[in-house]
Amino acid sequence: MNSDYVHWESVPTRWKDNDVYGHVNNVVHYSLMDTVINEWMIRTAGFDPLRSPAIALCVESHCEYKAEVSFPDTIRVGLRIGKLGRSSVRWEVGLVRGSDGTPIAEGHFVHVFVDRESRRPVEITGPVRAAMEGLVAA
Incomplete structure (x- = not known):
C-alpha cells in the first residue's frame, strides 16, 4: 500500500480517539481523510477555502x-x-x-468544485489543478 500513494502525512492518535471498544472510532478515520485532503489543498495547492470564489x-x-x-500510535x-x-x-x-x-483503512472522497454563491459546478483551474495533476495515480 505504501508505494501506491503520492503524498504522505503522519498524524498522532489522541486519547479521545479511542472508543469504548479500545480502538480508534470509525468517525476518526473519516476526519483524518478529510483533514489530510484539505490540508494538502491549502498548503500545497494554494486553495483558500475562506476566500476562493469556488469551494469543494x-x-x-x-x-x-x-x-x-x-x-x-501514529497513523500514516x-x-x-x-x-x-x-x-x-x-x-x-x-x-x-x-x-x-x-494497512488499517482505505477510502475515497469525491469533491465537486462549485461557485461559492450559486453552488453550480465550476472548472478546476490554475495552480490548484496544476498541483492536483501531480497527485494523479499512475
Missing part, C-alpha cells in the same frame, strides 16, 4: 476498514487522486498503522 463540496465518501489502531495517511475531472476530483486515501505498517 464532498458528494461521496467511502471507507473500508482493514485493521484496528489504538492510542497511542497516504493521498493520491484516482480521477481528476473538469469540476470534480476523486481523492483516494490509505491509512497505515505507524507502529508496524499494517
